Amino acid sequence: MPAIVIIGAQWGDEGKGKIVDHLAERAAMVVRYQGGNNAGHTVVIGDTVLKLHQIPSGITRPHVAAVLGHGMVINPPALVEELDILAAEGIPMDNLHISPSAHVVMPYHLRLDALEEEMRGAHALGTTRKGIGPCYTDKVARRGLRVRDLVDPDRFAACTELALERVNRELTGVFGHPPLAVEEIVDAYAPAAQRIAPYVEDTGRLVHEALERGETILMEGAQATMLDIDFGTYPYVTSSSPTAGGACQGSGVSPLAVRGVIGVVKAYTSRVGAGPFPTELLDEMGDWLVERGHEYGTTTGRRRRCGWIDLVSLRYAARVNGFSGLALTRLDVLSGLEEIRLCVGYRLPDGTVTEHYPADADLLGRVEAVYETLPGWQGEISTARRFEELPRAAREYCTRVATLLRVPIDLISVGAERNDLIALRWPA
Ligand code: IMP
Secondary structure (H helix, E strand, O other), X not given: OOEEEEEEOOXXXXXXXXXXXXXXXXXXXXXXXXXXXXXXXXXXXXXXXXXXXXXXXXXXXOOOEXXXXXXXXXXXXXXXXXXXXXXXXXXXXXXXXXXXXXXXXXXXXXXXXXXXXXXXXXXXXXXXXXXXXXXXXXXHOOOOOEHHHHOOHHHHHXXXXXXHHHHHHHHHHOOOOOOOOHHHXXXXXXXXXXXXXXXXXXXXXXXXXXXXOOOOEEEEOOOXXXXXXXXXXXXXXXXXXXXXXXXXXXHOOOHHHEEEEEEEEEOOEEEOOOOOOOOEOOOHHHHHHHHHOOOEOOOOOOEOEEEOEEHHHHHXXXXXXXXXXXXXXXXXXXXXXXXXXXXXXXXXXXXXXXXXXXXXXXXXXXXXXXXXXXEOOOOOOOOOOOHHHOOHHHHHHHHHHHHHHOOOXXXXXXXXXXXXXXXXXXXX
């Protein structure tokens, strides 16, 4: 059996956690391949709402190995908090595996993230301030600390001391911030390092062996295509590669093993943080989507910006990821509207209309969305378990999205609960 990648197709918060949780029922392993605790994945099981940030959503299935791959950046104390939450829910963690090569988010990364954002002033990116950008910066500059350094106390102290020689110059010289002490960091991270150590092992080998046994592996993306460092709305992006290529890079799975790439598409669009958003609704309709969809960040609690679905950027996402199928989520949020709009083109500043996504994010900020309008539907749809049980207008909406993207729909999510799903086909 193959590897299947699950990727956000918009600006994040599409509901990937629930899709992964569903598919994990038939998988042996779920690998997170990038990002850190800037992500927030919500899994609702009955009355229990689990908010996961670093641990893959598959952890709730006892038969599934949950892997934190080497492409991730890990915040150790925050990871321990998640372990505690899972333990309190009685979820076993003997099947958790953490790559020794994942990078460690250090306390100074958090400080630098906040200080850099403040320095940007009006041009702030609206990061989650979880230290993600500075941590990946150190990784690429070949001066980062990895999980293998964290779990060896002497090595961690020595690496931290070396890192602080440079970091303290930056903190004091550039930002006028007081320097940090090695002991402060070592003491803060030592208990977490001890807790994490038993789970550290060569995850690349685990993944490879699972594929050799013919098992199904899910590769769980965090953030989303339009936040990708290369393909997203740069500089208003995250510092990693959530797209399909990044899945292989951050997990150790060969591209030849990937059989399915699922694009998770929210039935409308949301974005947190700054950056262009052509279909953003700044009127009562936008407020309605925020309230009806409870669009507040899982990680930061920030109010998300909301708007209609944008098929132009979604076509681009389908192209760069090669989506084999779609998981259309939060369809229930749209119930109760008289009509629903779909952005099918962008009007450029010179008045011409294009169906093609402009690679230049500056231009993206100056386009006007061109809409097609479909009738809405009334009544709740969360009990539907077959496509035919949806109101006719809801079916037409789904079909129109799939037709415009030229990608079939695998799954439709119709409510928050684990089972509020319509499964149309198995993705690979
Ligand atoms: P960073 O990843 O914290 O550096 O933030 C960079 C951008 O990505 C900001 O616009 C964040 O709001 C956004 N972002 C990061 N993680 C998520 C997420 O899980 N969902 C939605 N947006 C995110």
